[in-house]
Amino acid sequence: MTADAELAAVPPAPILKDLTDENITENTVIINNQSRDRRLKYIMERLVTHLHEFARETRLTTDEWLTGIAFLVQCGKISSDVRHEFVLLSDVLGLSCLIDSMDHPKPKNATIATILGPFHAEAGEFENGDSICSDGKGEQCLIRASVKDTQGRPLEGVSVDIWETDSTGHYDTQYDGATADCRGIVKTDAEGQIWLKAIRPVPYPIPHDGPVGKMLEHLGRHPFRPSHVHFKLVKDGYDPLVTALYLKGDPYETTDAVFGVKSQLLIEIDRVTDPAMAARYGVNLNDWLIEYDFVICTEAEAAELKAESSRKYLAAKGLKLDLIDGLPVADLD
């Protein structure tokens, strides 16, 4: 059907009346189906259905609903360019972990993704060998990493964006009048290598002085994340890899408040014990050392995996839906 023919076929706004708790869902879906965007229609149909089922199954009261409304307002009020309370909420509810896994599946031999978190920010460009942390920010740690494709070939010119907290567990953006620190972007050399001076990561609580922190308290949950360094690897033609490396043995290794830790991303932090290495990288003997070999996959590899997992999931659920760009959409009326 052409866009014009589709437009001509749109019925007048559907008629609603005598709404009850039993028919409100279908009526809401019908009125939302006036949209011309099949993807939006499908998303709204699923959103309204789940929202209503949630309310029905819990027999949600007006007071509880008001508590929820007030919570959402507070999350919005505390949000700013550097405070992302709704991202935090998504993180602590496991939604971010789920979206990342679905949207960026990786082949078995590629490095797994994990959550971006709310502290990614614009970073300066650095050269291999530079320090991304200003003096006094923590115990110096050499980060050495290689980046390869899934065939084992080193990749040159990959943009490697690294960010971490200082030794007090705060990101630069959490300070008033912040300037970029403990974050930086470096490009892999011809051998697919990067090396930078950073600091040993520490565990820290997610910002818990706001509504999400209060929610965790009510749930009996601690707000801590285990020590980690974030990485975002980007190269044209390759699926962006948002990931992090976690220190094995951290007290919060198995109870990360935002569900980011994965076995493949757990590393043993080491010391620089070889004087030749210390000299080569301009660091001190006994400085901390993090080494990792990243493997990134192509956009095509990721797209194929993603489409396959969508097909599998929808088939398993018995959902027969048209796909546009690999995403399920509402039926044509």
Next chain:
Amino acid sequence: MTADAELAAVPPAPILKDLTDENITENTVIINNQSRDRRLKYIMERLVTHLHEFARETRLTTDEWLTGIAFLVQCGKISSDVRHEFVLLSDVLGLSCLIDSMDHPKPKNATIATILGPFHAEAGEFENGDSICSDGKGEQCLIRASVKDTQGRPLEGVSVDIWETDSTGHYDTQYDGATADCRGIVKTDAEGQIWLKAIRPVPYPIPHDGPVGKMLEHLGRHPFRPSHVHFKLVKDGYDPLVTALYLKGDPYETTDAVFGVKSQLLIEIDRVTDPAMAARYGVNLNDWLIEYDFVICTEAEAAELKAESSRKYLAAKGLKLDLIDGLPVADLD
């Protein structure tokens, strides 16, 4: 089990690892189950389950997730003491209608409830015969109503809170430096009667200059509500009745943007044609006239109906849950 014994039985924070899109839901539920509040646990379990299922079924992308996050932030940012964007969102998604129906079911012979809407505010107290609208706010309309119990007995001393827009379709709170207007509270007399001067209600759009308005636009939905007057009836021992009267024949009668209209609440607006009536109520011949007989039920009647509908719903879904204060709660671990 006593509270102390329950506390002693709490296991240490559960261990999570290797989170995938397949196991993130059960892991999130397990970690939330550290809460000691059985009602909160049940609500969170249902919330996380539906949130994750929504993301899975839609194969929600990172970009779509970011759009959702930005939308929620905007709803929070525009919210204020007089702008309730999340209430509006709940209204246009049919959630408010559902919550009201579930939380305040009414016996068949009682007046049905409808949504409160985001414009209820503190109002002054008036005497029968007063005008709740200042001059020039619209075409004068006499409102006469009786309030009875479900046995047909007139109820004295019921607080009747009435609010409506002016003839331009705006509530007082939508004006800068607002003072209360077109809203007021009056008590029923010994015969269970109230009468006030107000204005003829008009259709109006819900505030649609914010994120919720943008959403309606994307959905091809208009933002209009049919002409109506809000009522909130309160008396000790009786279930509060939040309702509204809608004008039959309004252009938006069958497509209310917030799903408030119900057949029982549709009325024919009339004219004062009897000179004796005009004289008695101090209004002009041909002024508009709204008359209605409200019936409110007791708290006990409402509580019984509510518990019964919960039981029926949970049984139909095959959910075997403990109830506390009539509300389903999580199992004891």
